[in-house]
Amino acid sequence: MERIGSVEVAARVGQRVRVVGWLQSLRRLGAISFLVVRDGRGVVQAVADQARLAPLAGLEAESVIAVTGEVCAESQAPGGVELRDVALEVLAGATEPPPVLLGKKLANVALPALLDHAVVANRFPSRRAVFRIAAAAMRGFRAALDTEQFVEIQSPKLVEAATEGGANVFAVDYFGRPAYLAQSPQLYKQIMVGVFERVYEVGPVFRAEPHDTARHINQYTSLDVELGFVTDHFDVMAQLARVLRGMLAEIAATCAPELALLGARLPGLPETIPHLHFTEAVDRLAAPLGEAVRDEPDLSPAGERWLGQWAHEQHGSDWLFVTGYPMRKRPFYTHPDPERPAHSRSFDLLFRGTELVTGGQRLHRHADYLAALAARGMSPDPIAAYLEAFRHGMPPHGGFAIGLERFVMQLLDLPNIRLATLFPRDLARLSP
Amino acid sequence: MERIGSVEVAARVGQRVRVVGWLQSLRRLGAISFLVVRDGRGVVQAVADQARLAPLAGLEAESVIAVTGEVCAESQAPGGVELRDVALEVLAGATEPPPVLLGKKLANVALPALLDHAVVANRFPSRRAVFRIAAAAMRGFRAALDTEQFVEIQSPKLVEAATEGGANVFAVDYFGRPAYLAQSPQLYKQIMVGVFERVYEVGPVFRAEPHDTARHINQYTSLDVELGFVTDHFDVMAQLARVLRGMLAEIAATCAPELALLGARLPGLPETIPHLHFTEAVDRLAAPLGEAVRDEPDLSPAGERWLGQWAHEQHGSDWLFVTGYPMRKRPFYTHPDPERPAHSRSFDLLFRGTELVTGGQRLHRHADYLAALAARGMSPDPIAAYLEAFRHGMPPHGGFAIGLERFVMQLLDLPNIRLATLFPRDLARLSP
Numbered sequence: 001m002e003r004i005g006s007v008e009v010a011a012r013v014g015q016r017v018r019v020v021g022w023l024q025s026l027r028r029l030g031a032i033s034f035l036v037v038r039d040g041r042g043v044v045q046a047v048a049d050q051a052r053l054a055p056l057a058g059l060e061a062e063s064v065i066a067v068t069g070e071v072c073a074e075s076q077a078p079g080g081v082e083l084r085d086v087a088l089e090v091l092a093g094a095t096e097p098p099p100v101l102l103g104k105k106l107a108n109v110a111l112p113a114l115l116d117h118a119v120v121a122n123r124f125p126s127r128r129a130v131f132r133i134a135a136a137a138m139r140g141f142r143a144a145l146d147t148e149q150f151v152e153i154q155s156p157k158l159v160e161a162a163t164e165g166g167a168n169v170f171a172v173d174y175f176g177r178p179a180y181l182a183q184s185p186q187l188y189k190q191i192m193v194g195v196f197e198r199v200y201e202v203g204p205v206f207r208a209e210p211h212d213t214a215r216h217i218n219q220y221t222s223l224d225v226e227l228g229f230v231t232d233h234f235d236v237m238a239q240l241a242r243v244l245r246g247m248l249a250e251i252a253a254t255c256a257p258e259l260a261l262l263g264a265r266l267p268g269l270p271e272t273i274p275h276l277h278f279t280e281a282v283d284r285l286a287a288p289l290g291e292a293v294r295d296e297p298d299l300s301p302a303g304e305r306w307l308g309q310w311a312h313e314q315h316g317s318d319w320l321f322v323t324g325y326p327m328r329k330r331p332f333y334t335h336p337d338p339e340r341p342a343h344s345r346s347f348d349l350l351f352r353g354t355e356l357v358t359g360g361q362r363l364h365r366h367a368d369y370l371a372a373l374a375a376r377g378m379s380p381d382p383i384a385a386y387l388e389a390f391r392h393g394m395p396p397h398g399g400f401a402i403g404l405e406r407f408v409m410q411l412l413d414l415p416n417i418r419l420a421t422l423f424p425r426d427l428a429r430l431s432p
Numbered sequence: 433m434e435r436i437g438s439v440e441v442a443a444r445v446g447q448r449v450r451v452v453g454w455l456q457s458l459r460r461l462g463a464i465s466f467l468v469v470r471d472g473r474g475v476v477q478a479v480a481d482q483a484r485l486a487p488l489a490g491l492e493a494e495s496v497i498a499v500t501g502e503v504c505a506e507s508q509a510p511g512g513v514e515l516r517d518v519a520l521e522v523l524a525g526a527t528e529p530p531p532v533l534l535g536k537k538l539a540n541v542a543l544p545a546l547l548d549h550a551v552v553a554n555r556f557p558s559r560r561a562v563f564r565i566a567a568a569a570m571r572g573f574r575a576a577l578d579t580e581q582f583v584e585i586q587s588p589k590l591v592e593a594a595t596e597g598g599a600n601v602f603a604v605d606y607f608g609r610p611a612y613l614a615q616s617p618q619l620y621k622q623i624m625v626g627v628f629e630r631v632y633e634v635g636p637v638f639r640a641e642p643h644d645t646a647r648h649i650n651q652y653t654s655l656d657v658e659l660g661f662v663t664d665h666f667d668v669m670a671q672l673a674r675v676l677r678g679m680l681a682e683i684a685a686t687c688a689p690e691l692a693l694l695g696a697r698l699p700g701l702p703e704t705i706p707h708l709h710f711t712e713a714v715d716r717l718a719a720p721l722g723e724a725v726r727d728e729p730d731l732s733p734a735g736e737r738w739l740g741q742w743a744h745e746q747h748g749s750d751w752l753f754v755t756g757y758p759m760r761k762r763p764f765y766t767h768p769d770p771e772r773p774a775h776s777r778s779f780d781l782l783f784r785g786t787e788l789v790t791g792g793q794r795l796h797r798h799a800d801y802l803a804a805l806a807a808r809g810m811s812p813d814p815i816a817a818y819l820e821a822f823r824h825g826m827p828p829h830g831g832f833a834i835g836l837e838r839f840v841m842q843l844l845d846l847p848n849i850r851l852a853t854l855f856p857r858d859l860a861r862l863s864p
Contacts, residue, residue: 040629041581060824063825064826091827091828092826092827092828135584135585139578151472161863170590171604171605175640194555195560196472203635218590219588364524385864388549392531392552393496423588430590431593
C-alpha cells in the first residue's frame with residue numbers, strides 16, 4: 001500500500017492507510033497499547049493489542065516502522081484521529097533507548113542534553129517546528145528580494161584581512177599562509193553593488209567572540225542585503241521593512257501548524273515602522289535611566305527595552321527604528337549624516353525592545369574611505385582590493401544584515417539562541 | 433525624472449527617459465561621441481556632441497552618471513535604440529582609468545588580470561551573465577525541492593573531524609582547540625534525514641586540495657540534497673533529474689538575454705536519462721581504451737569523454753548516469769549493492785562526457801557503519817555524534833551534491849572554473 005503523510009490522515013476517516021515513520025512513543029494501557037508514529041511533518045496515533053505488537057519485540061523508541069490501519073475519529077488523539085486494526089512492519093529497528101525521550105515534554109530536557117544529543121533531540125516536534133520556521137524565514141527573505149530584482153551572490157569565506165577591522169576572527173592555515181574566516185560578507189556585498197546594483201546573500205559568518213551568553217554563537221547564518229542608488233538610510237529601512245514583511249508572510253502562509261505547536265503568534269508589522277533619532281531616544285531615556293545615557297555612543301539593553309515599551313505604547317508597534325547612531329562606535333564604512341557629522345546614516349531595528357537588525361548607508365567615494373581609515377588609524381593596505389571598487393565608480397548605497405538565528409529566537413521568544421540553531425558552535429561546543 | 437532600467441528603454445521610442453549607471457565606454461567619432469551606459473541588467477547607447485560632454489571633463493570610464501535623452505530607433509545600437517539630445521549628470525566620478533576596459537571584448541583580458549581585478553572585472557556584461565545564470569540555478573534548485581517538501585538547513589562549517597575521512601582539510605584555531613572547515617555537509621544532511629526525511633543545503637564547502645588546475649578551487653558552493661525512504665539509488669537519480677530539470681527551466685525562463693550574450697544554448701534533458709552500470713561501461717571502454725580499464729576502480733577522463741560521446745550517439749543525450757562504482761574507491765557511508773557487494777549503489781552523472789554530480793544510497797544501519805569503518809581501519813570515535821543518529825532509527829536514504837561552479841562552468845562551456853566564481857580561492861589566491 002502506498003504510504004501517506006501523517007498530516008493527510010485526518011482526511012481519510014474510514015479508510016485503511018499506511019503511515020511510515022519513527023516510533024516516537026509506545027504506551028501500554030492494560031491490554032492495549034498506544035503508539036505515536038512521527039514522520040517528516042507530523043505525528044499520528046495508533047492503537048494495538050499485545051498480539052499486533054509482536055514485530056516490535058526487543059525494539060526501542062525511534063525504530064523506523066510502517067503502520068497500516070483504519071483511520072478512526074478519536075477526539076483524544078493528536079489531530080483527532082487514530083489508526084486501529086493495525087499491522088506493524090519494522091523498516092529499521094533501534095535496539096537502544098534514545099538519549100532523550102521524544103514523546104515527553106521538551107521542557108523536561110536540560111539544555112546541555114538537548115545540545116549534546118542534538119542529532120536525536122532535533123527530532124522533537126517542537127524543535128523541528130523552530131527549524132521549519134527558520135527555513136520559511138529564508139524562503140520569504142529570498143522571495144521578497146527576487147521580486148525586486150536583487151541577485152543572489154556567494155562570497156568567499158576565507159579572507160586575507162578581518163572584515164570589520166580586527167578582533168574576533170578565526171585564523172586558518174591557508175596553504176601555509178595566514179587567512180581568516182569572514183566575519184560578514186560586508187565588503188563583498190558592497191563590491192557587488194558595483195556589478196548588479198542590488199544583491200543579497202544567505203550564508204554562514206564566523207565570530208570568534210569568547211562570550212558565553214544566551215545570545216552568542218560563533219557561527220550563524222547572516223541574511224545580507226545591499227542596494228545601490230539610495231538617497232539615504234531611509235531607503236534602506238524601507239527595503240528592510242519590505243523584506244521583513246515577506247519573511248513574516250511566508251512563515252504565516254506555510255508554518256501555521258508549527259506556530260500553533262509552539263504557541264507563538266506572529267507580530268504585526270505596521271505600514272510604517274516608527275523611527276526615532278538616537279539623540280531623541282537618549283532625550284527620552286535620560287529621565288527613566290539617568291543623564292549618563294547622554295555620554296554613551298550606544299543604547300544599553302535597558303535603554304532598548306524602555307524604547308521597545310515606548311514604541312508599543314505610543315505607536316502600537318513591536319518594531320522601532322533608531323537612526324543616527326554616533327559615528328564613533330560604527331565601522332569605518334559608515335556614512336555620516338552631512339548635517340550632523342558626529343552622527344551616522346545608520347540604524348538599528350529594535351524588535352520588542354531588543355536590537356534585531358543593523359544597517360545603514362555606506363561611504364561610496366574613494367577619498368571618503370581613505371579619510372575614514374586614516375581617522376581611525378587603520379591602514380588601507382589589507383583592504384586594497386575592496387577599495388579598488390570605490391576608485392572606479394560606486395553609487396550611493398546601503399544595506400543591512402539580519403541574523404537568522406537571532407530573528408527566530410526573538411520571534412519565537414526562545415530563551416537561548418542555541419535553540420534556534422541546528423548544531424550550535426560556541427566556546428565549548430564543536431560537536432555534534 | 434524617474435529613472436528607468438536599460439532593458440526598458442527599447443519600449444520607449446519617442447519618449448524622453450532617464451537612465452542611470454556606469455559609463456562603460458566613451459568613443460569620439462569626429463564631432464559626436466558615443467557613450468555606453470551600463471546599469472544592473474543591461475547597457476544603452478547615447479549620442480552627444482562635444483558641448484553635452486562637459487560634465488564628464490576629467491572623468492574616466494566607470495564614472496556613475498545619469499543620462500536623460502530621447503529614445504530613437506537605431507539598428508546599429510545595442511538593443512536597437514539609442515538616446516539622443518542628451519543631458520548628462522555625474523553621480524560619482526571616477527578619475528582613474530579602470531584596470532580592465534569594460535567596453536572591450538572580455539576575451540582580450542588575460543585570466544590573471546580578470547581575477548586580480550575581479551572587483552571591477554565582474555562588471556563585464558559577459559561576466560555578470562555567468563553569475564546571473566548561477567543565481568538562477570540556485571533558485572531553480574530550491575524551487576524544485578521546496579515543491580517536494582524538502583526543508584532547507586544550515587549546517588556547521590566548523591567541525592571536529594574531517595567529513596570525508598582525513599586529508600585535504602583546512603585547519604582552524606578554535607579557541608585554542610583544533611578544528612577543521614567542513615569539506616561537505618554530508619554527515620549533517622544525513623543526520624537531518626532523521627529529522628525531516630528530506631533536506632537540502634546551499635552553502636560553501638572547503639577543500640584544501642593543493643591542485644593548480646582549471647577545474648579546482650578551494651572553496652565552492654555545494655548544492656546538497658538528502659532524502660529518506662528510498663528503495664535504492666535509482667530513487668535518488670530520479671530526484672536529481674527532477675532537480676536538474678528545475679534548474680534548467682529557471683535559467684531558461686529568466687536568463688534568455690544572458691544566454692544570448694554568452695552564445696550558450698541550454699541542453700535538453702531526456703524524459704529518462706540513460707544509465708549504464710560501471711561494469712558495462714568498462715566493457716564498452718575496453719576496446720577503444722585498452723583492457724587496463726578493467727583494473728581501475730574509477731573512470732578516467734578519457735573514459736568519461738568516450739561514454740559521453742556514446743550516450744550522445746546512442747541515446748541523443750548530453751547526460752549519462754554511470755551506476756555501481758566499485759566500493760573500494762567510495763567513502764565509508766556508501767551502500768553496497770547487496771547482489772554484487774564489490775559494487776556500490778552509487779552513481780555519477782556525466783554531462784557531455786564530464787562528471788558533474790556524485791550521489792548514491794548511504795548505509796543506514798548502525799552495525800553496517802561500524803563494519804564499514806573497521807574494514808577501512810577508521811576509528812568511529814571522531815564521528816561518534818554522527819553515528820548516534822544511526823543507533824536511533826534511520827531509514828534507507830541517499831542523496832547527491834552538485835557543485836554550483838562546476839555546473840555553471842560545464843553548462844556554459846567555460847575554460848576555467850574560476851570564471852564561474854565571483855572571487856575564487858585557489859593555491860595562490862586569497863584576495864580579492
